[in-house]
Amino acid sequence: MRLPKFLQPCLASYDLAKMDSERDKEIIITSVLNKGDFRALNWLGTTYSRKEIEKVVSSPIRGMWLKSILSYWQKIFNIKLRKEEFKQAILNLNP
16 A cells, blocks of 8 residues: 655655555554654554554564654553663664
């Protein structure tokens, strides 16, 4: 499925025309949870199941998450990550 243009701010580093909602699911979910507005989050909830979204939060992509955002979604979905796994998931702008 083609991605709507209003997701471009969430996926600024990607060409939406080349992305696929199923193939690129983890990147899309991660990016929308990190940067999405109400409209983008609404789209996410209608496009993917709660289980799919929870899976992405419980197995976060390394170096793609903002610390406060990942903490927030962990609380929302009641997900506990190992300390090291959480640390590796966080985008570090000061290496």
